Amino acid sequence: xxxxxxxxxxxxxxxxxxxxxxxxxxxxxxxxxxxxxxxxxxxxxxxxxxxxxxxxxxxxxxxxxxxxxxxxxxxxxxxxxxxxxxxxxxxxx
Amino acid sequence: xxxxxxxxxxxxxxxxxxxxxxxxxxxxxxxxxxxxxxxxxxxxxxxxxxxxxxxxxxxxxxxxxxxxxxxxxxxxxxxxxxxxxxxxxxxxxxxxxxxxxxxxxxxxxxxxxxxxxxxxxxxxxxxxxxxxxxxxxxxxxxxxxxxxxxxxxxxxxxxxxxxxxxxxxxxxxxxxxxxxxxxxxxxxxxxxxxxxxxxxxxxxxxxxxxxxxxxxxxxxxxxxxxxxxxxxxxxxxxxxxxxxxxxxxxxxxxxxxxxxxxxxxxxxxxxxxxxxxxxxxxxxxxxxxxxxx
Numbered sequence: 001x002x003x004x005x006x007x008x009x010x011x012x013x014x015x016x017x018x019x020x021x022x023x024x025x026x027x028x029x030x031x032x033x034x035x036x037x038x039x040x041x042x043x044x045x046x047x048x049x050x051x052x053x054x055x056x057x058x059x060x061x062x063x064x065x066x067x068x069x070x071x072x073x074x075x076x077x078x079x080x081x082x083x084x085x086x087x088x089x090x091x092x093x
Numbered sequence: 094x095x096x097x098x099x100x101x102x103x104x105x106x107x108x109x110x111x112x113x114x115x116x117x118x119x120x121x122x123x124x125x126x127x128x129x130x131x132x133x134x135x136x137x138x139x140x141x142x143x144x145x146x147x148x149x150x151x152x153x154x155x156x157x158x159x160x161x162x163x164x165x166x167x168x169x170x171x172x173x174x175x176x177x178x179x180x181x182x183x184x185x186x187x188x189x190x191x192x193x194x195x196x197x198x199x200x201x202x203x204x205x206x207x208x209x210x211x212x213x214x215x216x217x218x219x220x221x222x223x224x225x226x227x228x229x230x231x232x233x234x235x236x237x238x239x240x241x242x243x244x245x246x247x248x249x250x251x252x253x254x255x256x257x258x259x260x261x262x263x264x265x266x267x268x269x270x271x272x273x274x275x276x277x278x279x280x281x282x283x284x285x286x287x288x289x290x291x292x293x294x295x296x297x298x299x300x301x302x303x304x305x306x307x308x309x310x311x312x313x314x315x316x317x318x319x320x321x322x323x324x325x326x327x328x329x330x331x332x333x334x335x336x337x338x339x340x341x342x343x344x345x346x347x348x349x350x351x352x353x354x355x356x357x358x359x360x361x362x363x364x365x366x367x368x369x370x371x372x373x374x375x376x377x378x379x380x381x382x383x384x385x386x
Contacts, residue, residue, distance in 0.1 A: 005207055038234065077174065
């Protein structure tokens with residue numbers, strides 16, 4: 001399963017980073033209920049968050065949903081890697 | 094399959110051995126010791142030489158296909174945090190390369206609104222940015238940034254028989270766009286080293302080489318990216334395995350399975366994009382457009 005880059009944990013609830021401060025729910029998800037069901041099955045959280053579109057990086061603990069500018073959205077900070085390869089069936093033979 | 098056969102499959106063999114005047118930038122884990130490098134920026138505290146067994150091969154492939162090309166490298170750690178990767182993109186942009194090879198990525202689903210995708214789109218306005226789709230397949234939504242950004246060319250992989258490679262990442266993006274854009278062979282051997290290179294990371298340099306050749310003829314990155322897509326050779330994809338339906342009577346269980354399979358049946362464009370890279374036609378078409386034909 002694939003984690004969503006917009007599913008942000010704030011204390012004990014999940015917020016949709018694409019539509020803050022709305023909660024991450026089936027009805028709110030901008031990508032539709034089918035994608036939402038797939039995306040929430042596996043989730044990873046990041047210690048750092050990007051406030052977009054101003055491209056400001058903050059610690060997750062510093063996030064203040066009330067102070068966001070209109071039109072702002074929140075994205076998890078991610079790491080990019082090289083050479084990660086999932087094993088496929090033919091490899092296991 | 095050797096690199097030579099892979100180049101032949103994508104019709105790049107007759108174009109290989111040149112590349113004079115082409116500028117190619119690589120953002121990766123390092124360089125090969127014995128291949129030439131015109132310039133580099135090191136964003137790690139280690140030597141520029143690759144120790145991860147990744148960037149070295151990407152560099153070697155591009156050097157073998159385009160031995161006369163000017164190759165530039167931005168070395169980044171593995172894994173690399175996104176803010177450092179954005180710095181790498183800035184550094185690569187300074188050389189104004191014809192093509193940029195990015196064989197790194199995240200596997201987090203995105204719609205192109207994340208910072209790495211946004212900066213990669215800016216880079217795509219000056220260079221053809223060729224990104225590995227990733228090795229997160231066969232699950233859908235596994236193309237992460239920067240491959241899922243709007244203006245980059247995401248390259249998936251086909252195996253040695255030119256059939257879709259099962260672990261090649263699949264689209265769509267979160268906002269429903271088709272990815273990858275094209276596919277290129279993987280699983281070929283670097284002849285003298287005896288190393289088999291598997292993964293979309295090593296199908297990407299083939300597309301980057303073709304993109305650099307085309308962009309050196311026609312310096313319009315957006316048009317070259319589109320040419321690479323439009324000239325690709327279609328690949329047949331078997332979408333549904335219906336072997337579980339046997340005989341004339343369809344049982345209730347089989348029907349249920351069929352309906353489930355149909356619901357998640359992927360579009361072929363989310364597996365192989367527009368098809369197999371066809372470097373010969375791309376370069377010919379770029380030449381025709383450049384000459385005003």
